[in-house]
């Protein structure tokens with residue numbers, strides 16, 4: 001890993017001191033795993049004009065200022081969109097006598113620095129573009145950064161640039177790692193924190209080498225505003241989960257939402273999959289013309305939260321069967337996001353299970369549909385009928401927790417047995433056959449219901465009093481015969497437990513004692 005610039009090293013030290021970390025951490029060598037410039041800890045969110053304007057004449061200072069205005073006015077800034085970035089064709093075809101790039105005075109009469117200042121004044125950040133070649137991609141032949149890395153990086157820093165997209169055109173066959181590393185080092189030496197976006201189109205598998213070089217790297221060629229292109233980018237990008245993470249992201253290219261070439265369902269799929277894949281969310285439509293429906297897609301805070309989850313895990317593919325694809329993303333709070341995505345031309349049922357996501361056992365799971373906002377519970381099945389080209393997106397959380405009877409407290413003489421099959425965990429509680437015999441659990445609230453797993457192989461019910469924190473909340477609750485000691489059933493009691501620790505006790509009210517008790521499930 002390269003040595004950080006003195007300025008950046010100082011900033012890191014300062015940050016560590018301010019946040020109370022021991023100073024030694026700041027000077028211990030960090031593993032060379034990623035470009036540790038402290039930026040893009042979650043995938044960058046913002047705007048880039050390319051998908052809507054390319055180099056057309058409507059790509060101007062007026063447009064970009066308008067976008068910055070809309071970021072604030074329409075609440076995009078509030079949901080996390082930060083970077084207002086401009087793409088190719090901002091410069092004149094020739095450098096000035098000092099060798100500096102010159103903003104095109106027709107498009108950007110105020111110059112780039114003034115535009116960056118305008119964007120900064122709104123509490124946003126500003127991004128710029130050039131190419132790791134002798135010229136950028138446009139046929140007009142705008143000058144590129146190859147061989148001019150430090151001069152250009154210094155100029156960008158002096159203008160207040162916060163983000164650089166570095167393209168791959170006219171690269172003269174120079175090794176990609178060499179070209180992109182040269183600009184990385186130049187940006188570092190510029191002294192300004194600049195998110196570094198490697199736009200190498202996935203040609204030399206940048207995910208295998210670019211983590212210590214850039215904050216994000218394109219994994220594919222350019223997206224276009226149609227289903228086949230968009231889903232092709234998702235397909236190419238979705239197998240690369242192991243390479244992305246905080247500060248270093250796979251980039252399947254910018255968003256097309258709002259550009260008009262896909263259906264609403266297709267745009268929701270686009271946005272869902274980009275969020276699942278922890279992709280940069282760079283709006284690529286002219287927000288001055290975007291419909292309210294497309295704004296609603298771009299501003300879906302539940303979906304953005306998946307993308308911006310601090311754990312920074314890209315979704316993995318749990319299954320892809322003839323165009324029916326299940327993605328699962330691990331989230332910082334232990335939840336999972338699950339996308340059921342239908343790439344086919346007909347409605348289909350797509351299914352997985354909570355267990356397949358690795359979320360862990362629970363008596364029930366809450367599935368929140370992040371587009372319809374409806375929630376439902378399931379004991380494990382995650383399934384939906386998904387229209388053609390649509391994606392059903394769930395946030396899956398454990399709705400409760402199980403407390404096994406083998407970890408409960410039993411009144412004197414009670415035993416934990418395992419001689420009747422079918423129990424959960426490693427055994428069940430066999431309370432003494434006597435009035436007053438009890439089984440007691442310590443459980444955390446809040447809780448809305450308690451479900452007891454049990455078996456009763458006799459012909460008569462085994463009633464108990466249920467108490468919470470020493471107060472009887474239900475008397476003589478029957479635990480009916482289940483037909484055999486190996487036949488397990490449940491009894492559920494609605495409760496209203498506040499957060500904090502609680503004692504739940506079942507006390508036998510007859511000389512038969514309690515039924516054999518397997519577990520207590522606490523529903524949230």
Ligand code: GCU
Nearest residue numbers: 420430431433485513514516
């Ligand atoms: C049988 C059964 C036990 C059960 C007991 C009871 O002995 O094997 O598991 O606890 O009956 O009547 O409580």
